[in-house]
Amino acid sequence: MKKNIWKLMMVFCALLLIAGCGNDTSTSKADSKEKEKDGTVTFYVVRHGKTMLNTTDRVQGWSDAVLTPDGEKVVTAAGKGLKDVDFGAAYSSDSGRAIQTANLILKESDKSADKKLQTDERFREFNFGSYEGDLNENMWTDIAKSQGKTLEEWQSAGLSPKDFANSVAALDKKRVKEGENWPAEDYATIQARLKEGLTDVAKKESKKGDSNVLLVSHGLSIGALLDTIEPGYKLPSKGIQNASVTKITYKDGKFSIEDVNDMSYVENGSK
Numbered sequence: 102m103k104k105n106i107w108k109l110m111m112v113f114c115a116l117l118l119i120a121g122c123g124n125d126t127s128t129s130k131a132d133s134k135e136k137e138k139d140g141t142v143t144f145y146v147v148r149h150g151k152t153m154l155n156t157t158d159r160v161q162g163w164s165d166a167v168l169t170p171d172g173e174k175v176v177t178a179a180g181k182g183l184k185d186v187d188f189g190a191a192y193s194s195d196s197g198r199a200i201q202t203a204n205l206i207l208k209e210s211d212k213s214a215d216k217k218l219q220t221d222e223r224f225r226e227f228n229f230g231s232y233e234g235d236l237n238e239n240m241w242t243d244i245a246k247s248q249g250k251t252l253e254e255w256q257s258a259g260l261s262p263k264d265f266a267n268s269v270a271a272l273d274k275k276r277v278k279e280g281e282n283w284p285a286e287d288y289a290t291i292q293a294r295l296k297e298g299l300t301d302v303a304k305k306e307s308k309k310g311d312s313n314v315l316l317v318s319h320g321l322s323i324g325a326l327l328d329t330i331e332p333g334y335k336l337p338s339k340g341i342q343n344a345s346v347t348k349i350t351y352k353d354g355k356f357s358i359e360d361v362n363d364m365s366y367v368e369n370g371s372k
Contacts, residue, residue, distance in 0.1 A: 140310035142303050142351040143359075145186065146326070147317045149202040150176035151343045158237050162229040163283065165197045172343065175367055176202050179344040180209030182366030188213035189312030192302055194224035194319065202344070203317040209370075213315070223298030226319035227266055230273035230285030244268045260340070262324045263288045288325070295326045303351035323347055330356045337362045 150172030154161040168176065183206060191207055193199040203218050210216075232240040238252070245255035247268060266288040273285035299316075306312050318326070320341040327334045330349065341347065346366050348359035 139304075139307035139353065140312060142306045142311075143313050144299070144303075144316050144349040144351070145183065145188070145313060146323055146347040146349060147179065147202065147206065147315065148320050148323055148341050148343055148345055148347075149196075149198040149317055150205075152198050154234075155343075160229050160232045160235050160237055160240055162226045162233055163196070164233040168198060168201050173201075173205060175344045176205045177209060178370035179346070179367045180206035181370030182368070183315075183346070183370075184209050184211045186210070186212070186313055186315075188216055188315045189309060190302075190306055191216045191218045191315040192224065193218060193220055193317035194226070194322075195220040195222045196225055196319070199224070199317045199319065203315060206315060206317070216315075221298050221302075223294040224316065224318045224322065227262075227269075227291055227321050227325075228283055228286045229269050231276040231282055232269060232273065232285070233282070240269065243272055247272060259338075262321055262328065262336070265321075266291055266325075291322070291325050292329050295322055296329045299326060299349075299356070303356070307351060327358055327361065330358055334358070 150168040152161065152166040152168055152172060154164070154166040155172075156169055188207075188210065191203055191213065193203040200218065200220060207214055207216055207218065229240065232243075241255065242252050244265070245252045248255060250258070266286065270285045270287040277284050302314065302316070306314055320343075323341045324334075324336045326349075327336070327347070341362055342364060344364075344367050346363045347361045348363070350357050350359055
């Protein structure tokens with residue numbers, strides 16, 4: 102009888118020991134998860150190179166054109182200036198000019214030439230609706246008239262991406278025919294898609310730890326993105342330049358603006 106009781110006590114102690122070890126393991130796993138933090142993501146946001154429609158001074162939002170020879174040359178220089186940056190991932194809008202720019206940059210990379218480019222329509226330029234492909238001057242003149250100004254008065258007042266987008270969207274409503282074209286976007290719509298796109302990419306890439314991400318987008322869209330991160334952000338007087346680099350960092354769910362409109366990569370790559 103005593104032997105049976107002793108055996109039962111031994112089995113009971115063993116069970117307690119196993120249960121205790123199980124609790125320790127789950128606790129250690131929980132502690133480990135608490136200690137784990139998403140990495141810092143540094144976005145190298147590049148504006149595409151100059152295109153044929155830029156050269157002919159035509160409205161180019163969702164419409165598209167290939168880079169000019171000079172446009173390719175400047176982007177290639179930017180790629181050489183960025184060649185030592187180890188990109189963990191590469192993204193661009195789904196517009197041809199952005200894809201072309203991103204691929205030229207990756208081609209020059211010493212560390213990231215094998216990265217597969219991922220495209221996302223949320224990083225497109227503003228959509229100008231029925232004004233797409235028209236002369237910029239015609240669109241600008243219509244905006245000025247809608248505000249009771251001459252073109253010269255409107256231009257001298259300075260360009261606000263918000264007012265610009267909203268003015269075009271309002272004018273386009275009277276011009277666009279259903280099913281003929283995608284209607285021009287207002288500023289809230291543009292900012293919403295850009296913010297959603299950047300946030301999704303940031304969360305995804307931060308799970309991999311600290312990393313650099315190449316993102317090729319468009320001049321006005323980059324400005325709108327900066328305005329989303331810091332409302333009222335004042336852009337350079339001449340806007341975001343072709344092939345310039347704007348750095349944005351993401352850490353613990355927050356974005357911060359570092360460099361804006363940096364042409365030093367192009368300058369260094371041209372040497």
